[in-house]
Amino acid sequence: MNIEQINIKKSIQIYDELTKGRIINRHIYSSSTHSLIDNPLFQELRENLDIYTNQYQMSGHELIDDGEYFYLIYKKLESSTNQLIKTKVYSAIIVLVRCVTHLQARLYESIKNVNYGIEIKEINEIELPEEYLLILEKAKLGTLDKAVEYLADRSFLIKTNRDKYVLSNAGLSIVDEIVERQNG
Amino acid sequence: MINYKSTIKYIVDYDEPFASLVEYMDQHSVTRVPVVFFELQVKQLIDKITKGTDRQIIDAISKAYALRNLKQHNFVTHDESNESIALTKFIEMFVRNMSEKMRVKPITDKRFKAHASQLTNILNEANSYVSKTTNDKANFREYLQDFLSEVKQDFESNKRAITLRTDNLSKLLKSSEAHGDQRLIYTKIVELCERYVEPFFQFISHTQDKNGFIPTMVRLREFFAEQEMLDEEAEVGRFILNFSSYTKDIQHVYDRINDYRRKGQQDLIVFNGFEKAFNHLSEIVMGMQDGLLVRNDLHNNQDFIESYKRFDNIKADNEKHGNVSINYTDLIEHFKNIEKDLVFSSRRSSQNSPLTQEINLERLALDKESASLLRARNQKNKQLILKISKLIKLHFSSFTKLEEPMDIIGDIHKILSAHMDDYRPFFTLYAYTNIRKKLLAIEKQGRIRVCVGYDQRKTFAYNGISYKYRPILIQDLT
Numbered sequence: 001m002n003i004e005q006i007n008i009k010k011s012i013q014i015y016d017e018l019t020k021g022r023i024i025n026r027h028i029y030s031s032s033t034h035s036l037i038d039n040p041l042f043q044e045l046r047e048n049l050d051i052y053t054n055q056y057q058m059s060g061h062e063l064i065d066d067g068e069y070f071y072l073i074y075k076k077l078e079s080s081t082n083q084l085i086k087t088k089v090y091s092a093i094i095v096l097v098r099c100v101t102h103l104q105a106r107l108y109e110s111i112k113n114v115n116y117g118i119e120i121k122e123i124n125e126i127e128l129p130e131e132y133l134l135i136l137e138k139a140k141l142g143t144l145d146k147a148v149e150y151l152a153d154r155s156f157l158i159k160t161n162r163d164k165y166v167l168s169n170a171g172l173s174i175v176d177e178i179v180e181r182q183n184g
Numbered sequence: 185m186i187n188y189k190s191t192i193k194y195i196v197d198y199d200e201p202f203a204s205l206v207e208y209m210d211q212h213s214v215t216r217v218p219v220v221f222f223e224l225q226v227k228q229l230i231d232k233i234t235k236g237t238d239r240q241i242i243d244a245i246s247k248a249y250a251l252r253n254l255k256q257h258n259f260v261t262h263d264e265s266n267e268s269i270a271l272t273k274f275i276e277m278f279v280r281n282m283s284e285k286m287r288v289k290p291i292t293d294k295r296f297k298a299h300a301s302q303l304t305n306i307l308n309e310a311n312s313y314v315s316k317t318t319n320d321k322a323n324f325r326e327y328l329q330d331f332l333s334e335v336k337q338d339f340e341s342n343k344r345a346i347t348l349r350t351d352n353l354s355k356l357l358k359s360s361e362a363h364g365d366q367r368l369i370y371t372k373i374v375e376l377c378e379r380y381v382e383p384f385f386q387f388i389s390h391t392q393d394k395n396g397f398i399p400t401m402v403r404l405r406e407f408f409a410e411q412e413m414l415d416e417e418a419e420v421g422r423f424i425l426n427f428s429s430y431t432k433d434i435q436h437v438y439d440r441i442n443d444y445r446r447k448g449q450q451d452l453i454v455f456n457g458f459e460k461a462f463n464h465l466s467e468i469v470m471g472m473q474d475g476l477l478v479r480n481d482l483h484n485n486q487d488f489i490e491s492y493k494r495f496d497n498i499k500a501d502n503e504k505h506g507n508v509s510i511n512y513t514d515l516i517e518h519f520k521n522i523e524k525d526l527v528f529s530s531r532r533s534s535q536n537s538p539l540t541q542e543i544n545l546e547r548l549a550l551d552k553e554s555a556s557l558l559r560a561r562n563q564k565n566k567q568l569i570l571k572i573s574k575l576i577k578l579h580f581s582s583f584t585k586l587e588e589p590m591d592i593i594g595d596i597h598k599i600l601s602a603h604m605d606d607y608r609p610f611f612t613l614y615a616y617t618n619i620r621k622k623l624l625a626i627e628k629q630g631r632i633r634v635c636v637g638y639d640q641r642k643t644f645a646y647n648g649i650s651y652k653y654r655p656i657l658i659q660d661l662t
Contacts, residue, residue, distance in 0.1 A: 021501040061499065072499035084483040086495040091465060091482060098462040101455045107366055108454040109447070131466045138469045139482045177492060179457030182464075 006051060010044040014052070017041065018063070021085065023155040024070045025169040029114065031161040036114060045070050068169035084140070089156060091139035092147040093174050095132055099123075099144065112172065117164025120145050186247045188257050194248035195259075195275075198233070201225035201249055202279045205271060210289075216268040219251065277341075290345040290376070291338055293383030299335050300387075303400050306331060310407045325416070332419060336426075343433055346381050350441045357444065367455065370448025377438075377445040385438040388431050398427060464491070568606075572615050575603055580619060583632045586660035592616065592623070593653050597644045609644075609651050616656070623658065633659045 017024055024045060027036040045052055049065065056063045061072045100111050100118060103126055110116040123145050128136075132144070141147040148165055151157040156171040167175060186194075195202060204225045205217050226249045230242060247253060251269070254260045259275045262268075271279070280289065306328060316324065353376065357369045391397035401424050408417035468488050472480050482488055489496075579599045583590070597612045604611070627634050637655040644651055 019499065021499045066494070071495070073495075073497040074499060082483055083489045083496060085498050085500055086492070087483040087485070087488060089495060089498075090488075090492050094458065094461050094465050097454070098458045101451075101458055102462075105367065107370075108451045131469075134473075135465055135469050135482075138472060138480075174492075174494065175454060177494060178461045179454055181491065182457040182460040183453060 003051060006048055007044055010041055011052075014041050014045060017155075018056070018070070018072045021072070021154060023168065023170040025155055025158075026068045027169055029158045029160055034114065034161065036158075042070065066170070066173060068173060071170070085154075088139050088141055088147075088150060089154065090174065090178075091135055092141055092151050093156065093171060094178065095135055095141075095144065095147060096151070097175060097178075099126065099128070099132065103128075108175075111165075112167055114158075114160055114166050117160050117162065117166045118148075119164050120148060123148060185250070185253050185256060186244060190244065191248045191253060191257055191259070194245050195279075196282065198229055198245055199279060199282055200229045200232075202271065202275065203283050205269075206276065206279050206283070209271075216263060216266075216270045219262070219267045219269055222251075222269055290349065290380035290384070291342045292379065293387060295338060296384065296387045299331075299338070300397050300400075302331060303335075303397065303404070304395075307400055307404055307407070310404065313407070313411065325413070328416065329419075332423060336423060339427075339430055342380075342384060343430060343437075346376070346384065346441075347433070347437050349376055350381070350437050354440070354444065367448075367451060370444070370451055373441060373444045374448050374452065377441045381434075381438055381441050385434050388434050391427065391431075398424060401427075568611075571604065572600065572611055573618075575599055576615050576619055583623075583626060583658055584660055586632075586658065589635070589657040589659045591642060591655045592619075592658055593656055594642060594644055597646075601646060607646075609646050609649075612644075623656075631661060633661055635659065 014024065024041050025039055026042050028039040029035075030037045045063075045065075049063075053063050056072060057075070060075050062075045064071050064073055096118075097108070097111060100106050101108060104122075111118055126144070128144060136142060136144065136147060139147075141150060148157065151171065152159055152165055155168055156174070157165040158168045159165055201222060205222060208217050208221060209215060226246070229249075230246060233245070234242065251260070251262060254269075255262055258272055260269045260271055263270070309324065313321065313324065353369055353373050357366060357373070387397075392399070401420055405417055405420040405424065408414075408420060465488065468485055469482065472482075472485065576596070576599075580592075580596070593612060593616055596615050597609070600611050600615060601607045623632070623634050626632050635657045637657060640655055641652050642655045643653070
């Protein structure tokens with residue numbers, strides 16, 4: 001383990017992102033090329049995983065490596081029954097993807113491909129049925145546009161330069177998990 | 185009855201009844217159609233062409249489509265037990281080929297597998313060819329020729345059918361802008377691929393295996409060569425040669441449709457998965473509507489939390505307070521300090537806690553006094569409300585036998601001001617708003633009619649002040 005190989009500038013950025021509860025995804029959006037490119041922070045973490053794992057372990061956290069993304073969890077709350085953020089993230093994704101594929105009758109591709117994406121404006125135009133509103137309320141998400149912003153703030157969604165949102169690596173992995181669970 | 189040729193001629197010129205039959209079969213996935221349905225189609229055709237068509241032609245069409253005539257020429261089979269008809273293979277293919285919309289249907293894998301197994305049987309039988317009688321040999325040769333012709337026809341028509349359907353669906357997909365339509369087309373693509381293209385492709389791909397279709401055909405060709413049956417040998421040889429082009433063509437179609445299939449299948453899987461996930465979540469949330477005030481949020485619901493594995497205890501944003509990132513140890517310590525300062529050390533200010541404050545005894549006494557005043561006022565208000573309710577109940581419990589419309593607001597004012605020493609005009613408004621619901625309910629029962637005097641104004645005076653109001657008039661309907 002050689003601490004000198006750490007890029008301090010990136011390390012500070014990584015710390016800033018992770019401690020704000022954000023995900024570090026393998027890909028980020030490049031507005032200049034309007035495409036997904038490799039995330040330098042992800043590469044930094046991947047190349048020096050042992051050092052970063054130690055760093056966060058020492059502050060009572062655990063750095064989780066899920067292959068396509070990294071995030072922090074609280075080590076001390078191992079048996080917590082209160083999972084506010086987890087339930088917010090999962091219910092926001094369930095409501096959002098269902099809204100896109102069912103209410104808007106759009107293809108899954110439209111929330112996955114940077115060339116399409118979903119807009120806050122069109123989300124606000126949807127008259128949500130009662131059951132959607134109830135889920136958003138019980139998950140403490142408020143409205144659907146707030147839920148989208150919440151997911152984007154935590155890097156589960158990526159915002160493109162056309163003011164549209166698509167799923168990030170972490171968002172896609174949640175969709176895969178949900179689909180696998182339901183169809184498994 | 186009319187002859188075979190004429191019948192065919194009229195079926196070609198006026199194919200609507202048979203085309204509708206084939207459409208019905210495809211839509212309902214059946215092979216038999218009710219006779220009534222067929223007769224209705226014939227009637228509709230005749231009604232349609234009655235004007236401007238020669239009477240003789242109309243009669244000929246009726247005769248051509250008469251059930252007896254069709255049965256006689258072996259175009260349909262009639263099942264009298266359930267009054268249904270089925271088109272014979274020849275006429276079904278004939279009608280499908282005539283109609284652009286419903287071209288020849290692709291063939292299921294069952295048929296190809298049956299061909300392969302039939303070929304193995306033929307080869308086994310060929311081994312005993314020499315010992316057969318002349319008649320048996322002739323029968324065998326005839327059977328073999330029919331078989332080869334059938335297989336060739338099936339392969340050709342299937343190749344055409346799946347290529348055409350793939351083309352049509354991909355064209356439709358490109359031209360449809362609505363996502364709902366695209367999902368429907370994807371569903372069709374997945375079905376076409378899984379039911380017809382892939383099994384055919386798999387079959388074709390395995391034809392070169394040791395005991396596959398082609399090596400068996402090669403053995404059959406060798407058999408014909410040994411028997412010096414040169415025509416048959418050449419026929420099988422041509423079939424084997426053509427077969428390599430099938431493989432290429434089907435590979436091309438398969439690759440094309442498979443791209444769409446992958447995309448469409450993924451979309452359908454996600455769509456179905458999220459339908460289930462959403463319904464599950466919705467059920468959980470509905471189950472939480474039990475009126476309990478505590479632990480009634482999704483983040484406390486173990487059913488939902490345990491449904492998914494990732495992101496347990498995920499870090500919250502430290503900059504936001506009041507979420508799970510709260511440090512309970514610090515919080516408890518903090519409360520202990522406050523407690524100490526307030527209860528045990530009320531006369532001195534704490535140096536340690538930033539939240540401590542010197543207790544102002546005068547302020548406490550004032551607070552106590554205002555609290556007792558508030559209690560007294562609440563008590564008085566309660567008594568007032570009770571008194572108003574009693575008066576309303578006593579004087580306005582029934583609205584029957586009203587000789588003329590009752591001005592309810594004016595009457596409430598009269599009653600309350602007469603019976604209450606501390607009356608204030610506000611009480612009238614309060615009392616009216618409280619009995620308004622009751623009035624509407626009685627009106628619904630049809631016992632009274634409540635009219636709002638939108639264009640009228642009345643006044644009542646109290647303590648020298650006039651209060652203007654819009655009258656609400658009640659009329660007895662009984």
